[in-house]
Structures are given as structure tokens and as C-alpha cells.
Amino acid sequence: MTTTPDPRPLVGEPLALDLLNTRWMKDGVVQDLLSGSRGLAVWLGSAGLGERFEANPITLAHTKIARDALHAVVDGSLAQGAENLDLVLDQGRIRATLTADGPGEIPEFDDPRWGPGWLAARNYLELLAAAPDRIRRCAHEACILHFYDTSRNGTRRWCSMAACGNRAKASRHYTRAKES
Structure with missing residues (x-):
């Protein structure tokens, strides 16, 4: 079975932010991995849900x-977006379990097609x-990606230092050189 590679510039974030990152900027144009079922299959596979x-x-x-709904609470207002997120959360529940390995939880859905969004x-x-x-949005003004800052001191600003961080540094350098 051949799988389509994930084209996104930032993958591997926690599931909520990874879903937000199915939209990204490329050459000033918003790209959307979820523009069709094929893109959804790529995301599900990348997120381990395929x-x-x-x-x-x-x-x-x-x-x-x-x-x-996630976009509304992360980039908008938690108070205003909470209602929309609650509508998604209403589509599933956690069932507590006990197995030979100890306590556990199993997500359940009335309609499994809500599963990826609910998770x-x-x-x-x-x-x-x-x-x-x-929970952060990349500090680069032209970037719309999100990440979970796992740095020791909690000061990460960029989705990727190699991409957005270097672009910001280059922009500041260009501005300083132009002003002198």
C-alpha cells in the first residue's frame, strides 16, 4: 500500500494543534490539506488514526x-469559541475501563465519523x-501554524527556527541594514 506523503511544513504536534496545522501558508497562499477526502486520509495516517x-x-x-471550532478557541476567544467546541465534544464520551493492565479509558462515539474531530x-x-x-501560534506574521511549546524555559516563538525563525531574523537584518 502506497501512502501519500504529508505535505505540511509542521507535523507531529499534539492532535488538536496538528488538526489546526492542516491549514498553512505557502508562497502567500493558504493551503488546506482537508480540501477533500484524500487529504483527510493523509492527515489521518499522519496522526496515527488511519x-x-x-x-x-x-x-x-x-x-x-x-x-x-478549535481555531475559534485558539486564535479567537475561548469564551465565544467554547460553545462550538462543546458541540463537537457532545458527539462522544469517555468510558472508563479496567483491564489486566489496570485502569483505562475508551473513547466512544454515537457516529464514528465524528471520531477524529472529537479526539x-x-x-x-x-x-x-x-x-x-x-499553546502557541508561530510569531512570524505570515505564518498560521500552531505548536505546543515543550522547550525547557517555555520561550519558543517559531513553528520552526529553520523556516520562520530565520525569515524573521533575515527580515530584521534587512531592515537594520536599510536604515543605516
Whole structure:
């Protein structure tokens, strides 16, 4: 089975932010991995959800609703966006379990096509509970990517130092050189 490589410049963030990062800028144009079911399949595979959920038009629509709700709370207002995120969270629940390995939790959905979006919304709640100040948007003005700052001192500013960090440094250098 051949898999399509994930074209996004930043992958591997926690699920909630990884879903937000299915939109990114390239040459000044917003790219959207979730523009169709094929892109959803790429994201599901990249996020480790490809074996669990089917990439179909309804899953795509539900996942985009979750992404928009996450965008509203991360880049907008938590108070205003919470209602939209709660609508996504209403689509599933956690069932507590006990196995031979000990206590556990199993997510359950009335409609599994809500699964990827629900898991991302739930992950956002986990990130908020752990360290809400570590949920960040890249500081580069032309970047729309998000990341979870895992640096020791919590001062990461860029989605990638190699990309956005260097562009910002080069821009500042150019501005200083132009002013002198």
C-alpha cells in the first residue's frame, strides 16, 4: 500500500494543534490539506488514526467543523469559541475501563465519523489542563501554524527556527541594514 506523503511544513504536534496545522501558508497562499477526502486520509495516517477511521466526505465535514471550532478557541476567544467546541465534544464520551493492565479509558462515539474531530477537541482540553500558556501560534506574521511549546524555559516563538525563525531574523537584518 502506497501512502501519500504529508505535505505540511509542521507535523507531529499534539492532535488538536496538528488538526489546526492542516491549514498553512505557502508562497502567500493558504493551503488546506482537508480540501477533500484524500487529504483527510493523509492527515489521518499522519496522526496515527488511519486504521481507526475512514476518510469519507462525512468524516471530512465533521473534522472540518472540529478544526473550525478549535481555531475559534485558539486564535479567537475561548469564551465565544467554547460553545462550538462543546458541540463537537457532545458527539462522544469517555468510558472508563479496567483491564489486566489496570485502569483505562475508551473513547466512544454515537457516529464514528465524528471520531477524529472529537479526539482533537478532547486533546485540546488536555493541553489546556496541562499548560494553556504553552499553546502557541508561530510569531512570524505570515505564518498560521500552531505548536505546543515543550522547550525547557517555555520561550519558543517559531513553528520552526529553520523556516520562520530565520525569515524573521533575515527580515530584521534587512531592515537594520536599510536604515543605516
